[in-house]
Amino acid sequence: EAGVAQSPRYKIIEKRQSVAFWCNPISGHATLYWYQQILGQGPKLLIQFQNNGVVDDSQLPKDRFSAERLKGVDSTLKIQPAKLEDSAVYLCASSSPGGRTPNTQYFGPGTRLTVL
Amino acid sequence: QKEVEQNSGPLSVPEGAIASLNCTYSDRVSQSFFWYRQYSGKSPELIMSIYSNGDKEDGRFTAQLNKASQYVSLLIRDSQPSDSATYLCAVNRAGFQKLVFGTGTRLLVSP
Numbered sequence: 619e620a621g622v623a624q625s626p627r628y629k630i631i632e633k634r635q636s637v638a639f640w641c642n643p644i645s646g647h648a649t650l651y652w653y654q655q656i657l658g659q660g661p662k663l664l665i666q667f668q669n670n671g672v673v674d675d676s677q678l679p680k681d682r683f684s685a686e687r688l689k690g691v692d693s694t695l696k697i698q699p700a701k702l703e704d705s706a707v708y709l710c711a712s713s714s715p716g717g718r719t720p721n722t723q724y725f726g727p728g729t730r731l732t733v734l
Numbered sequence: 735q736k737e738v739e740q741n742s743g744p745l746s747v748p749e750g751a752i753a754s755l756n757c758t759y760s761d762r763v764s765q766s767f768f769w770y771r772q773y774s775g776k777s778p779e780l781i782m783s784i785y786s787n788g789d790k791e792d793g794r795f796t797a798q799l800n801k802a803s804q805y806v807s808l809l810i811r812d813s814q815p816s817d818s819a820t821y822l823c824a825v826n827r828a829g830f831q832k833l834v835f836g837t838g839t840r841l842l843v844s845p
Contacts, residue, residue: 660838
């Protein structure tokens, strides 16, 4: 079974530029999460999708961050404009309510963003 | 008070020893508890989950949960240098899939 896929793996941009990240969850996983992990901290949930609907985006800085999951499968997370403090690893995870490990979140490899 | 608290470490143990990692949480309605391992530069990988009070064993790993005291711990027996990583404790509330993570404890196992 293929895991969660993310791209790009690394991105370096200058402040005020825009950037987009892509995530493809494990096949059949209805729930998709985007996390931000700043160096030395645990992952922080930015947004959670159930199919193509938003379940929780309470910690998403909506003035600069946006995310979509139009067809209920893959998702994109965008930052526009980027700030220095957005430098972090952006992790995508997915889960399913059924199967051997219900609601267990599986993480992709992450995208390491550096804002200069 | 942070929702999920862990000692950042590093926790240093010799090879073959038992490593004990602890986590406390503030929300009494928390229902599910997870331990993830994260190697440097890698993404979190699930080690164990626990839902009921008591111990749960899986190979060299034992998770312990005490809801009355609001703590969860992870014991690693016969620690190996390959266990050196950051261990993240994560918690979610009943009815919610959202995970709240601690900052992680860095474990160093010396040969």
